Amino acid sequence: MTEQEVVAHVFAPLDAPRADVWPTAVRVMWQRFRALQGANQPVWATAPTEIPEVLPDAALHGSVTVAAVQSPGGLDQAIVRRHGAVLNLSLLLGAREDRAWPELEQRAADVLGPLDASCLGAVVLLVGKQPGGAVGGLDLLEPEREDDDRYLRRLLLLGHPEQDAFLGAWAWSADSSAEMPPFVSYLMHMAAVRHQLRVHKRLSSIDGGDTGLRALVRLPYGGGIGELPLGDPARALRALRHTVDVTWTNARLALRRSREAHGGDVTDTDVLDDDREVVDWFVQLLEDGITRVETTDSLPVTETAERQGARQPPPDNDESEPSAELAPVAATAPTRPDGCPVRVLAVTDEWFPAHGGLTAFNRGLCLALTAAGAEVHVLVENFTAREQADAEEHGVRLLAAARPGRTGRQSLMRRAELPEGVVPDLVIGHGRVSGPAAQAQAEDHFRGARRLHFLHVEPDQAEWSKEDEGDDVGARAEALTELEFDLCRGAARIMPVGPRLEELLERERGLPGYRDLPPIQRIDPGFDGEADPVDGPRSGRTQILFMGRLKDAQLKGLDIACRALEKAVPPRSGPGHWELLVRGAPENTSRSLSEYAKDLIGHPAIDVKVRTYTEDQEKIRRDVRRASLVLMPSRAEAFGLVALEAIVAGVPVLVSGRSGLGMLLREILPAEAEQVVVDVDGYEKRLAADAAAWERAINSVMFDRPSAFARAARLREAMAERVTWGTAAAHVLRCAEVDGRPQES
Incomplete structure (x- = not known):
């Protein structure tokens, strides 16, 4: 396989819930690409090299170019387009003798950072050439086919060395045009279909009736994203059915345009056949749902899992005790027989x-x-x-x-x-x-x-x-x-x-x-603690906080944090660009711990300050509120109260997936957790992999601190509504004996 390059396309919604975060998120990716690839050259004289504050209006037909930039020599390029209500970021990491897919794919991941299910979808194309292949069609393969509603796809697009222009026209650009290629448009529409699958799962997980809850759907006839009450499920399902029909029609038209405009086709149609089967199954699913609603006045609850190969939901077990309730529980102490409180x-x-x-x-x-x-x-x-x-x-x-x-x-x-x-x-x-x-x-x-x-x-x-x-x-x-x-x-x-x-x-x-x-x-x-939340990052030198009892520094993942910071600091940063505050050194170990951290970081752009462990709540509160980011990359953490304190304060935080807090965030707010919870392998031989994962997550915060603090504020509010100390107290007080009987939990 020769001339290996990677192309990534991100499709971000501009008319959906949480759509306000995506223009900022795309700008962060843009700045990361420019910094990591040294991209500072224009691609076309008419396209700016920076994304404007106010996005251009959508074109009546096709896409409009928002910005474009390339590295010196044009090997790596990035383009932002607006296509209707979709903001599209496309990245090209070009072929060179010393480059191969693993390195380029990792670099693309570094630029994109963590994505979540609120994104319309993203596609990573591994493009290459097979010297022994026949001239003519392209090979399109999808090695890993996960859930039908996946929002990130990884495809291989392979051609013959003589098909350079043909490959480029399908994956990146035809004749150096700024217009979105038709095949990329096809991928965008298929991402939209899978987005509707995710919407349908929300709709299908709750019984119909006057619940006061609302489903989020894309309205028909160009109506954008809207809310429909679950009390009218048939109307919501028909709107979804219409959206899928229109989107699938647009996808097929885009694929036909690609074949007609650039000639040739894909020789192996498994990927396209699988897309068609997903649409056919989804349409039938919606038809069955509409019929059931009209005859039973209730939403189908488990239909979305019935496709062959889909994971079935766990059965309900009414005999087991509830673990933790999503809604807060009011705590009231039961009264003793003598009238005194418990x-x-x-x-x-x-x-x-x-x-x-x-x-x-x-x-x-x-x-x-x-x-x-x-x-x-x-x-x-x-x-x-x-x-x-x-x-x-x-x-x-x-x-x-x-x-x-x-x-x-x-x-x-x-x-x-x-x-x-x-x-x-x-x-x-x-x-x-x-x-x-x-x-x-x-x-x-x-x-x-x-x-x-x-x-x-x-x-x-x-x-x-x-x-x-x-x-x-x-x-x-x-x-x-x-x-x-x-x-x-x-x-x-x-x-x-x-x-x-x-x-x-x-x-x-x-x-x-x-x-x-x-x-x-x-x-x-x-999560409803006493601290007043911060209102944004502090001015002055940027500080990152690592806090914990560092008698067991390896358990707390200090080496992971230091290695990640070494790679995350922007290239060509001057001395003291960032400051790492390590709070939690045992007595008389501050100097040795400081040298340990500095040796791991090995970069003059990061100053290290070490402080001893303290019980002084005011000092702890100041440390957290001063920080732009709190790190908890623990290899072992039953819960993680340090990171909880940061969330309560509204400070951006990254949490180990091995912690109880990470599990709780994924349970309560799975979409938001994608930007906060970072997995840790935990093995010494996997330190480099752990550091790379944490480097990407750190970049996603530090390249745009105002947006990170805005996300932290939303996370704080959402968790404070759902997980309260009042709920914890209520569970405890229900265990008290009143009149000789224990209260049921």
Whole structure:
């Protein structure tokens, strides 16, 4: 295979929900291409090299060129066109002896950054020439055919060395024309069909009736994107059917124009045949849906999964407990028989989080419990005047367990000195940190109380990512896992924090030796925290924040962050272009940690500042709000409260896909999560691949910080509406005994 080049086409909607983000997103891709490829030359004298602030009006027929730019010599080019209500970005990474598809495809991915399902669609064409092939038709192949509604396609377009102009006319440009090639127009229309499949899935996932919800559809007769109530599903389905018919007609016309204008055709029609089969199946699906609606007055619920090879939805299981509700639940403390509110005793080692996120979680939960009307006492080893004032301000009473000769976590095992006559209804323990003490309080001192055991860590995940401690890590992880499960036994409820730990418990529960585990109720930390959101990036030198307890720097992924930043910093940047603040060094390790980070980055454009771990909430709040980006590339993170704090503050954040927070974001807001959650392989040999993935994600934020902050604000608002501390408190309070009976969860 010779003369390998890559062409990418992105089709962004200008008339759909979230359409306002796409002109900015395309501008970011444009600037990345210019920076990475050194593209600063015009392609045509009449086309600007920058995308104007106000896009030109759509042409009556065909496309209008918005901007075009190329590298010196014209090897790499980028064109932005407007075609009706679609903004099209096309990239050409040209052929050269030292270039091959893997490198060029990676470079295209670097330019495009993460895309999501709100994009109309995108196509990456791997273009090449086969010396032994016959002159005539082109070979069009699609090696990986995933879901029918896929928004990113990867195609191979192959020809003979004598067919340079023919290949170019199909994939890029005919006779150096700025007009969108007909075959690219065909790909755009097929992307629109698959977009309608995604719309239909939204429509089909909810029963008909007066739900107050609305479906988003492309209206017929040039009406653009509109909203139709689910209460009239037949009308919505007919609108979809009309849109698919018109789009498919336009796609076939574009394909015919390509054949007529440039001669020849594709010799292998499997890709085109598959497109036609998708359309035929979709049209029949819509017809069946219309018939069902007209005869039963309800929407088909699972029809979209019935095509051969499609994944079926999981069956409903009414007997299982709900994990976490999408809508917030109002928390109200049930009343005791004596008219007093439910009394909660939370056991932890500290009030302010000097030792990590567990304490921050406990504080947030306790504030929500008092807000719901519960009487909350927190047993800690000891507390300062500042901690006492903070707790009292929020209606929480701190109890100090330490006494002369009785210090450390063992002090928490002695009976809590509650006010006279006060007996707790619920006792809360957190993992192996305070779980044993909570167990002692409930079983030895307050035997009528119901104990709730919160699970915060997964030892088999965390221990393997820590630095070598000189013992057998497998044996250590197994012993710690058994300790966690022993603490679960005898509790009224196990409360895993986030979906990752919930999955762990669901897998183990019911196995031999674990059949005595109590019921599970997942608790998600709230996104409706106290912090006022920031209103945009701060002026001055740009700072990126990496925060966490760095006793285990490898577990937290500091090496991934540093390697990614080395590659992400713009070429030819001067010294100190960006600043990396690393917060969380153990005492007396700041200098060594700073040298470690600098060696990994190896670039004078990034200054490194290291700060020790702090319990000072004001310092933490300042660090987060000062940042333009917060990084959490953890190899192991049961949840990830540091990144949650950034989301609550409205600061852009990138989160490890291995974290419970990453899983939660993908569960609640799957489209938005594509721009926030970045997967981590986690293996030392895969450090380069991890760094490359995080480099692309960092670029997507840092090349256009105002847009990144706008996205962060939308993410904050959406999560604050759906996942609240009030919901967490409600799940806890439902476990209390009232009149001798536990409330159902």
